[in-house]
Amino acid sequence: MELRNLQPGRRRICNAIAFALLGSLGVSAHASTVGDAGKAGVTEGSAAATGQDQAAQNQAAQNQTRRQAATDLSTVVVTANKRNERLQDVPMAVSALEGDQLERESAQSFADYATRVPGLNIVSQGPGQTQLVLRGVTSGANTPNATVGTYIDDTPYGSSTVYSAGSVLTPDIDPDDVERIEVLRGPQGTLYGSNTLGGLIKFVTTRPDSTMFSGRVAVGGSSVSGGDSGVNAHGTVNLPLVRDKLALRVNAYTRDDPGYTDNVATGQKDVDDAKVRGARAQLLWTPADNFSLRLSALAQNLSGAALANTGTDVDPYTLKPIHGDLKQSRAPGTGQFSVRYRLYDAAVNADFGWSRLVSSTSYSTLDKASNTDVTAAYGPILGPALGLSNAGFSIRNPITLGKFTQELRLQSPEDQTLEWRAGVFYTREHTSNVQDVLLFDATSGVPIAFPLTLGHIAVGPSVFTEWAGYGDVTWHATSQLSILFGARYTHDKTTFTQTGNGILVGDSNFTINSSDSPTTFLVNPSFKFNDNLMTYARIASGFRPGGPNVGVPPGLGAPESFKPDKLVSYELGLKSTLLDKHMTIDVSAFYIDWSQIQLTSFAGGFSFLGNGGKAKSQGVEASWQYAAAPGLMLSANATWTDATLSADTPPGLYGYKGDRLPWVPKWNANLGVDYDFPMSGAWSGFVGASYSYIGSRKSDFSTSPGPRFDVPDYDGVDLRAGVNYGSWTFKAYVKNLTNQRGITSMGSETTDPRGNLFAANYVTPRTVGLSASVSF
Numbered sequence: 001m002e003l004r005n006l007q008p009g010r011r012r013i014c015n016a017i018a019f020a021l022l023g024s025l026g027v028s029a030h031a032s033t034v035g036d037a038g039k040a041g042v043t044e045g046s047a048a049a050t051g052q053d054q055a056a057q058n059q060a061a062q063n064q065t066r067r068q069a070a071t072d073l074s075t076v077v078v079t080a081n082k083r084n085e086r087l088q089d090v091p092m093a094v095s096a097l098e099g100d101q102l103e104r105e106s107a108q109s110f111a112d113y114a115t116r117v118p119g120l121n122i123v124s125q126g127p128g129q130t131q132l133v134l135r136g137v138t139s140g141a142n143t144p145n146a147t148v149g150t151y152i153d154d155t156p157y158g159s160s161t162v163y164s165a166g167s168v169l170t171p172d173i174d175p176d177d178v179e180r181i182e183v184l185r186g187p188q189g190t191l192y193g194s195n196t197l198g199g200l201i202k203f204v205t206t207r208p209d210s211t212m213f214s215g216r217v218a219v220g221g222s223s224v225s226g227g228d229s230g231v232n233a234h235g236t237v238n239l240p241l242v243r244d245k246l247a248l249r250v251n252a253y254t255r256d257d258p259g260y261t262d263n264v265a266t267g268q269k270d271v272d273d274a275k276v277r278g279a280r281a282q283l284l285w286t287p288a289d290n291f292s293l294r295l296s297a298l299a300q301n302l303s304g305a306a307l308a309n310t311g312t313d314v315d316p317y318t319l320k321p322i323h324g325d326l327k328q329s330r331a332p333g334t335g336q337f338s339v340r341y342r343l344y345d346a347a348v349n350a351d352f353g354w355s356r357l358v359s360s361t362s363y364s365t366l367d368k369a370s371n372t373d374v375t376a377a378y379g380p381i382l383g384p385a386l387g388l389s390n391a392g393f394s395i396r397n398p399i400t401l402g403k404f405t406q407e408l409r410l411q412s413p414e415d416q417t418l419e420w421r422a423g424v425f426y427t428r429e430h431t432s433n434v435q436d437v438l439l440f441d442a443t444s445g446v447p448i449a450f451p452l453t454l455g456h457i458a459v460g461p462s463v464f465t466e467w468a469g470y471g472d473v474t475w476h477a478t479s480q481l482s483i484l485f486g487a488r489y490t491h492d493k494t495t496f497t498q499t500g501n502g503i504l505v506g507d508s509n510f511t512i513n514s515s516d517s518p519t520t521f522l523v524n525p526s527f528k529f530n531d532n533l534m535t536y537a538r539i540a541s542g543f544r545p546g547g548p549n550v551g552v553p554p555g556l557g558a559p560e561s562f563k564p565d566k567l568v569s570y571e572l573g574l575k576s577t578l579l580d581k582h583m584t585i586d587v588s589a590f591y592i593d594w595s596q597i598q599l600t601s602f603a604g605g606f607s608f609l610g611n612g613g614k615a616k617s618q619g620v621e622a623s624w625q626y627a628a629a630p631g632l633m634l635s636a637n638a639t640w641t642d643a644t645l646s647a648d649t650p651p652g653l654y655g656y657k658g659d660r661l662p663w664v665p666k667w668n669a670n671l672g673v674d675y676d677f678p679m680s681g682a683w684s685g686f687v688g689a690s691y692s693y694i695g696s697r698k699s700d701f702s703t704s705p706g707p708r709f710d711v712p713d714y715d716g717v718d719l720r721a722g723v724n725y726g727s728w729t730f731k732a733y734v735k736n737l738t739n740q741r742g743i744t745s746m747g748s749e750t751t752d753p754r755g756n757l758f759a760a761n762y763v764t765p766r767t768v769g770l771s772a773s774v775s776f
Contacts, residue, residue, distance in 0.1 A: 072581050072582075072627075073577065073581055073582065073583065073584045073625055073627060074086060074088060074532075074577050074581040074584075076088075076096050076098075078090060078094060078096050078180070078182050078204075079182070079202075079204065080092070080094045080182050080184050080202070081191065082154075082191060082358075082409070082411075082421075083411070083414060088532075088534070088575050088577055088584060089534065091482070091484070091524055091525075091526035091534070091536035091538065091573075092184065092185070092186060092524065092536065092538050092571070092573070093118075093119070093184075093185040093186060093571065093573055093586070093588040093590075093621060094182060094183065094184055094185070095116075095117045095118065095120075095182070095183040095185070095623065096180050096181070096182050096183075097113055097116060097117070097180060097181040097183070098179075098180045099175060099176075099178040099179050099180055099181075099206065101674075102175040102178060102181070103175050103176065104674070104686070104688065104720060104722075104731070105688070105690075105718065105720060105733070106220075106720070106731070106733045106735075106769060106771065107175060108172075108175065108232075108255065109127070109130075109172060110122050110124075110130055110132065110170065111124060111130070111744075111763065111764070112735070113181075115668065115669075115670045115692035115693075115694065115716075116635075116637070116670055116672070116690075117183045117637075118185070118588075118621035118622065118623050118637045118638070118639045118668070119134050119135045119136075119185050119199075119619070119621050119639050119641065119668075120132070120133070120134055120183060120185075121133040121134075121136075121663070121664065121665065121668065121694070122744065123138070123140075123141050123663045123744060123745050124744040124745060124761060125141070125168065125310050125311075125744075125745050125761055126272065126307050126310035126311075126337075126761060127172075127257060127272075127274040127276075127302060127304065127307055128169065128170075128172065128274070128302045128307065128337065128339050129168045129169070129307070129310070129337075130168060130170045131143060131146075131167050131168050131170075132146070132147075132148040132150070132170060132198075132201060133147070133148065133198060133663065133664065134147070134148050134183075134185055134186075134198030134199040135185060135186065135198050135199065135569075135590060135592060135617055135619065135641065135643075136198075136592075136617035136619065136641045136642075136643030136661055136664040137197045137198035137567065137592065137594065137617060137643075138198075138661060138662065138663060138664065139597055139598070139599055139661070139662065139701070140661075140662035140663060140700035140701060141662065141663060141700055141745045141746075141747060142600065142700065143167045144162040144167060144598055144600070144609055145160075145161065145162045145166055145167050145195065145544050145545075145598065146158065146159075146166050146167045146195045146544075147167075147195065147196075147197040147198045147544070148195075148196065148197075148198045148199055148200065148201060149188065149192055149193075149194075149195045149196040149199075149200040149201070150170060150171060150200070150201050150202075150203075151192070151200060151201070151202040151203065152171065152173065152202075152203045152205065152298065152343065153202075153203070153204060153205055153296075153345070153347065153360075154345075154347055154358070154360040154407070155343065155345045155360060155362040155364075155405065156192075156362075156405060156427070157170075157171050157343070157364075158170070158171075158366070158401075159366070159401055159403065159429060159431065160194050160195055160427065160429065160464065160466065160545055161429060161431065161462065161464050161494065161545060161547055162547060162550065162598075162609065163431040163433055163459060163460060163462045163464075163496075163547075163550065164366065164368075164399050164400075164401045164429075164431045164433060165368065165399060166195070169339060169366065169368065171203065171300070171341070172276055172278070172300055172302060173203050173205075173278075173300075174234060174251060174253040174278055174280075176216065176218065176234045176236050176251055176253065177205050177206060177236065177251040177280050178203055178204070178205060178206070179204045179205060179206045179207075180204050181201065181202070181203055181204070182201070182202040182204060183199065183200075183201050183202075184196075184199045184200040184201075184202070185198075185199045185588070185590075185621070186198075186199055186538065186540055186569050186571055186590060187199070187520075187540045187541055187542030187567055187568075187569050188200045188540070188542065189488060189520030189522075189540065189541050189542030189543055190470055190472065190486040190487060190488045190520050190521060190522040190540065190541075191470065191472070191486065191488075191522075193425060193466075193468055193470075193488065193490065193520075194466070194490065194492075194518075194542075194543060194544055194545050195544055195545075196542050197542040197543070197544060197565075197567045197594070205280070205282070205296075206249065207249070207282070207284060207294070208238055208239075208247035208248055208249035208282050208283065208284040208294075209238050209240065209247055209249075210240045210241070210242065210243060210244050210245055210246060210247035210284065210286065211240060211243065211244065212238070212240060213238065213239060213240055214237075214238045214775070214776065215235070215236055215237040215238060215775070215776050216234070216235070216236045216773060216774070216775045216776070217233075217234070217235050217236075217773065217774055218232075218233070218234045218235075218771055218772065218773035218774075219231075219232070219233045219234075219771065219772060219773075220232050220233075220731075220769055220770060220771030220772070221769060221770055221771075222258060222767050222768065222769035222770075223258065223767070223768050223769070224258045224259075224260045224764060224765050224766070224767050225260075225739055225765045225766040225767070225768075226260055226325070226326055226765055227258050227259055227260025227261075227270050227326070227765065228258035228259050228260065228269075228270035228273055229258050230255065230256045230257050230258035230273070231255075231256050232253070232254065232255040232256070232771075233253065233254050234251075234252075234253040234773075235251070235252050235253070236249070236250070236251045236252075237249070237250050244286070245285065245286055245287060246283070246284070246285050246286075247283075247284050248281070248282070248283050248284075249281070249282045249284075250279070250280070250281045250282075251279065251280045251281075252278070252279040252280075253276075253277070253278050253279070254275075254276070254277050254278075255274075255275070255276040255277075256273065256274075256275055256276075257273060257274040257275075257276060258270065258273055258767075259271055259272040259273030259274075259304075259306075260272065260326055260764070260765050261306075261310075261311075261312060261326050261327065261328055262324075262326065262327045262328070263306065263309075263327075263328055263329065263330050264323045264324075264327050264328070264329050265329040265330055265331065265332065266330075266332045268306075271305060271306035271309075271328075271330075271335070272304065272306050272307060272310060273304060273305075274302060274303070274304040274307060275301075275302070275303050275304065276300070276301070276302050277300070277301045277302075278298070278299060278300035278301065279298070279299050279300075280296065280297065280298045280299075281296065281297050282294060282295070282296040283295045283296070289351075290350065290351035290352075290353075291348075291349065291350050291351070292347075292348070292349045293346070293347070293348050294346070294347045295345075295346050296343075296344070296345055296346075296347075297342075297343070297344050298341075298342070298343040298344075299340075299341070299342050299343075300340075300341050301338070301339070301340050301341075302337075302338065302339045303336075303337065303338035303339075304335075304336075304337050304338075305335055305336060306330070306335035306336075306337075307335065307336075307337035307370075308334070308335045308336060308337040308370040308371060308372040308373075309328065309330040309334060309335035309372060309373050310759065310761050311328060311745075311746075311759030311760055311761045312325070312326055312327060312328055312759065312760050312761075312762065313327065313328050313329060313749070313757060313758070313759060313760075314746070314758050314759075314760045315756055315758070316699075316709050316746070316748070316754070316756070316758040317709075317756075319712070319743070319760065322757065325741075326762075326765070328759065329376075330373045330375075331373045331375045331392040331394065331440070331442050331445060332443075332444060332445030333371075333394075333440060333445025333446075334371050334372065334373035334392075334394045334445070335371065335372070335373060336369065336370065336371045337369070337370045337371075338367075338368070338369050338370075339366070339367070339368045340365075340366070340367040340368075341364070341365070341366050342364060342365045342366075343362060343363075343364040344362065344363050344364070345360065345361060345362035345363075346359075346360075346361045346362075347359070347360050347361075348360075353413075354412070354413070355410050355411060355412055355413070356410070356411050356412075356413075357408070357409075357410055358407075358408070358409050358410075358411070359406075359407070359408050360405070360406070360407045361405070361406050361407075362403075362404070362405045362406075363402075363403070363404050363405075364401075364402075364403045365400070365401065365402050365403075366399070366400065366401040366403075367398075367399070367400050367401075368397075368398065368399040368400075369396075369397070369398045369399075370396070370397050370398075371394050371395070371396045371397075371438070372394055372395050372397070373392070373393075373394050374393050374394060374395055375391075375392040375393050375394070375442055376749045376750055376757055377393075377749060377750050377751050378393050378751070379391055379392060379393060379442060381751075386439075386450070388439075388448065390441055390442050390443060391439060391440075391441075391442060391448065392439070392440045392441060392442030392445070393437060393438065393439060393440075393454075394437075394438045394440070395435055395436070395437060395438070396434075396435070396436045396438055397433070397434065397435050397436075398432075398433075398434050399431070399432070399433045399434075400431065400432045401429060401430070401431050402429070402430045402431075403427065403428070403429045403430075404427065404428050405425070405426065405427040406425070406426045406427075407423060407424070407425045407426075408423060408424050409421060409422065409423030409424075410422055410423070416476075417475070417476050418473060418474070418475055418476075419473070419474040419476065420471070420472070420473045420474075421471060421472050421473075422469075422470070422471040423469070423470050423471070424467075424468065424469050424470075425466070425467070425468040425469075425470070426465075426466065426467055426468075427464075427465070427466045428463070428464070428465045428466075429462075429463070429464040429465075430461060430462075430463055431460050431461065431462045431463075431464070432458070432459070432460040432461050432462075433458075433459035433460050433462075434456075434457070434458050434459070435455070435456070435457045435459070436455065436456050437454040437455035437456075437502070437504060438454075439454060452502070452503050453501055453502040453503070454502050454503060454504050455500075455502040455503075455504040455505045456500060456501050456502050456505070457498065457499075457500040457505055457508075458498065458499045458500065459496075459498055459550055460496070460497060460498075461497060462494060462495065462496040462497070462547075462548075463494065463495045464492065464493070464494045464545070464547070465492065465493050465494075466490060466491070466492040466493075466545070467490070467491050467492075468488055468489065468490040468491075469488070469489050470486070470487065470488035470489070471486065471487065471488075472484055472485060472486030472487075472522065473485050473486075479528075480527055480528045480529070481525070481526075481527050481528075482525070482526050482527075482528075483523075483524070483525040483526075484522065484523070484524040484525070484526075485522070485523060485524075486521065486522035486523075486524070487519065487520065487521050487522070488519065488520045488521075489517070489519050490516075490517065490518050490519070490520075490543075491515070491516075491517045492515065492516055492517075492545050493513070493514070493515040494513070494514050494515070494545070494546075494547040494548055495511065495512075495513050495548075496511065496512050496513070496514075496547065496548035496550070497510070497511045498510055498511075498550070512548035512549070512560050512561065513548065514546060514547055514548050514560070514561035516545065516546050516563065516564050518543045518545075518564045518566070520540075520541045520542060520543060521539075521540070521541055522538070522539070522540045522541075523537075523538070523539045523540075524536065524537070524538045524539075524540070525537050531577075532576060532577040532578070532581070533574075533575075533576050533577070534574070534575045534576075535572075535573065535574045535575075536572070536573050536574075536575075537571065537572050537573075538569070538570075538571040538572075538573070539568070539569070539570055539571075540568070540569050540571075541566065541567060541568045541569070542566070542567045542569075543564045543565065543566050543567070544564055544565050544598060545564055546561060546562045546563040546564045546598075546611075547561060547562065548560060548561045549561060549562060549608045549609055550608070550609070558601070558608040558610070559608075559610060562598055562608075562609040562610055562611055563596060563611045564596070565594065565595065565596045565597050565598045565611065566594075566595055566596055567592060567593065567594045567595070568592070568593050569590055569591070569592045569593075570590065570591045570592075571588055571589070571590040571591075572588065572589050572590075573586070573587065573588035573589070574586070574587050574588075579626075582626065582627045582628075583624070583625065583626045583627070584623075584624070584625045585622070585623075585624050586621075586622070586623045586624075587620070587621070587622045588620070588621050588622075589618075589619070589620045589621075590617075590618065590619055590620075590621075591616070591617075591618045592616060592617040592618065593614075593616055593646075594614065594615045594616065594617070595614045596611040596612070596614075597611065597612065597613045597614065597615060598610075598611060599611075599612055599613060599649055599650055599653060599701075600652065600653065601650045601651060601652035601653065607652075610650050612647075612649065612650035613645060613646075613647050613648065613649045613650060613655070614645070614646035614647040615643065615644065615645050615646055615661060616643070616644060616646050617641060617642070617643035617644075617661070617664075618641075618642050618643075619639060619640050619641035619642060619643075620639070620640050621637070621638075621639045622637060622638050622639075623635075623636070623637035624636045624637070631675055631676035631677055632673075632674075632675045632676075633672075633673070633674045633675075634672070634673050635670075635671070635672040635673075636669075636670065636671050636672070637668075637669065637670050638667070638668065638669040638670075639667070639668040639669070640666060640667060641664055641665070641666060641668075642666060643660065643661040643664040644658055644659060644660055644661060645657050645658065645659045645661070649701055652703060653701045653702070653703060654701060654702050654703070654704065654705050654706070655701040659698070659701075659708075660697075660698045661698075662697070662698055662699060662700045662701060662708075663697050663698070663699075663700075663711075663745070664697060664698075665694050665695030665696060665697050665713065666695050666696075667693065667695035667713075668692075668693065668694055668695065669692070669693040670690060670691065670692045670693070671690065671691045671692075672688070672689070672690040672691075673688060673689055673690075674686065674687070674688035675687050675688065679723070682725055682726045683723060683724065683725050684723070684724045685721070685722065685723045685724070686720075686721065686722055686723075686724075687720070687721045688719070688720045688721070689717065689718065689719050689720070690717070690718045691715065691716070691717050692715060692716045692718075693713070693714075693715045694713060694714055694715070694742060695713045696710060696711060696712055696713040697710075697711040698710065698711065699711055699746055699747075700747065702753050702754070703753050704752075704753050704754060706754060709746070709758075711743050711746060712743070714740045714741070714742030714743070714763070715738075715740065715742075716735075716736050716737075716738070716740055716742065716763065717736070717737040717738055718733070718734065718735050718736070718737065719733065719734045719737060720732070720733040720734075721733075727774055727775045727776060728772070728773070728774050729772070729773045729774075729775075730770075730771075730772050731770070731771045731772075731773075732768075732769070732770050733768070733769050734766065734767070734768050734769075735764065735766070735767040735769075736763060736764060736765060736766045736767060737766060738766070739765050739766040740763060741762050741763075741765075742762060742763040743760050743761065743762060744761050744762065744763060745760075745761045746758055746759065746760045746761070747759060
């Protein structure tokens with residue numbers, strides 16, 4: 001008796017309600033090219049240029065430089081290992097998506113570019129609610145805590161615990177402010193710490209430039225097949241306040257993403273539209289060559305009137321829509337969803353010659369609010385029990401998070417035989433998570449006065465603190481052979497308080513403490529045959545924090561706390577640059593052993609987290625890029641992943657040894673082509689296309705016996721074209737050309753996990769868009 005597609009926190013109160021009904025109503029219970037030029041891309045010598053003609057000449061020269069640089073694929077630089085390194089020199093599986101390419105493809109969310117990264121999948125319940133999966137490490141759509149870490153520059157994003165929906169609240173950073181996105185595949189528990197079982201995604205933003213004034217303004221519009229239209233605007237300006245010393249960069253954007261789902265219960269059209277607003281400001285001070293201070297502030301808001309009620313109602317056995325294509329039935333007055341995120345950070349770099357000191361300090365806040373319709377689940381049984389003939393029910397779920405982090409690390413120069421690094425990390429999270437059952441008229445949405453509280457659970461305040469110390473040593477045994485050894489020790493503590501009242505959940509008031517001290521390790525030898533061919537091996541581990549159990553009063557048979565889950569990965573890889581640096585090939589094979597998996601179980605009608613079961617994931621990833629001619633870039637990647645249970649799941653879930661892990665396709669693939677070409681005078685053009693394939697998947701582990709549902713494979717085609725005229729760019733694009741209905745998540749809308757009403761979330765239907773931008 002579980003409302004499958006709700007957030008884990010909401011499911012707890014839902015399970016409590018179901019238990020109460022079955023019993024009684026009184027339950028008591030950096031740069032993409034060497035030189036760090038950034039996306040502005042113009043040279044220092046152009047800083048003094050004035051006038052529109054000169055700006056147009058500079059932009060044309062910049063475009064030409066990009067086309068020429070793109071043929072040399074050895075120039076991509078990443079900071080995956082918290083050092084500046086050529087992508088092809090990093091001894092692990094790393095992908096880099098450059099900001100220019102994201103902008104060209106009009107990529108605005110993970111759904112737009114996930115298929116370009118080998119091993120990366122998403123389980124999406126709509127805008128702002130996306131779980132990231134790398135190398136098959138997931139326990140399903142309701143995975144309680146993130147298995148993939150997310151960083152913005154050197155700052156972690158979101159929560160490290162299960163108390164604030166950290167597994168699905170992912171960032172929506174404006175591509176205009178992104179220099180590149182780095183995706184580190186495989187556990188990163190030594191260098192980046194917890195919640196990196198599958199890997200890490202790092203948004204590297206464009207740094208302010210103190211040598212020149214520059215900016216960019218873009219506007220665009222889009223239309224979704226069978227849905228609404230949307231508009232967007234972006235603006236960026238770089239201000240050199242003191243030449244070579246002080247610069248300010250400001251970016252702001254607004255998007256109205258069109259909706260495409262109709263609510264047959266209310267007659268409303270395109271209810272799942274979303275408004276996205278954001279801004280980021282960065283101040284960079286470089287008083288000397290060996291010192292820099294960067295201060296930044298980021299704000300982003302996402303809101304929608306029906307985003308908490310996502311999906312099309314379908315029959316889970318046939319997957320055919322019940323009310324019609326892209327239609328749902330949800331009670332009026334429900335579905336509101338909003339997320340407000342703020343991040344403030346300060347980064348200090350000081351070079352002493354014999355070592356470099358890096359300090360990263362941040363404070364972030366998250367405010368999430370939602371009101372999810374659960375009438376289909378509980379109306380038929382709860383309404384009559386309360387003596388109401390047309391009762392509607394929803395769960396209001398506000399979540400707040402305040403998080404402080406501090407990291408200090410000292411690292412040696414890179415040109416010595418023993419290269420070393422040592423660091424300390426501290427974080428403190430304060431979280432509250434409240435769930436209230438609301439009662440209203442199912443036809444009008446008007447609240448119904450009721451003399452008693454139906455259900456109220458306040459999960460928190462919870463306070464999570466973590467201290468960690470880490471270090472690694474790289475022994476450059478020869479000019480070709482290097483071996484890296486690393487380790488990290490972590491101690492975390494959580495204090496958790498829960499209060500509750502109401503006829504459906506009873507009275508509760510208790511506090512639980514827990515603490516853990518996990519250790520992770522890394523062994524990473526690599527061998528360079530020459531500057532263009534390298535092979536490596538990597539043995540690495542990762543973990544997710546444990547903590548007190550949520551929602552379960554003591555004495556009902558559930559453990560008071562759950563432990564960290566742990567993962568060890570074994571990887572072999574090869575990286576090669578060919579044809580005078582015009583082609584790159586990356587291949588990696590991995591085997592992952594995942595133990596003590598954090599899974600949902602049940603006691604006394606309440607859901608809780610426990611440790612049990614084991615899983616393995618093995619696979620092969622390959623990616624290829626070829627600058628076939630000036631301006632012509634070809635790319636491809638493919639992934640085979642076999643992720644299965646190695647032992648049965650704990651009681652309460654029906655998963656058995658050998659079963660596939662939920663929402664992990666065995667095959668993913670992507671093909672891409674882009675061509676830049678000169679035209680007459682100051683004109684130039686570009687065209688591009690990409691094809692993606694996502695294989696069939698299995699649905700979540702069920703809470704009742706029986707086979708799981710199959711989710712079919714799907715593919716997609718995207719097209720893009722545009723022209724440049726001096727500093728102007730005009731672009732058109734089509735996403736999901738064939739208008740596929742690829743399912744990204746699916747779950748029951750009733751208390752029956754096999755009931756004949758599921759909500760299926762689709763990829764966005766065919767979208768056509770236009771945009772214009774000018775750089776100055």
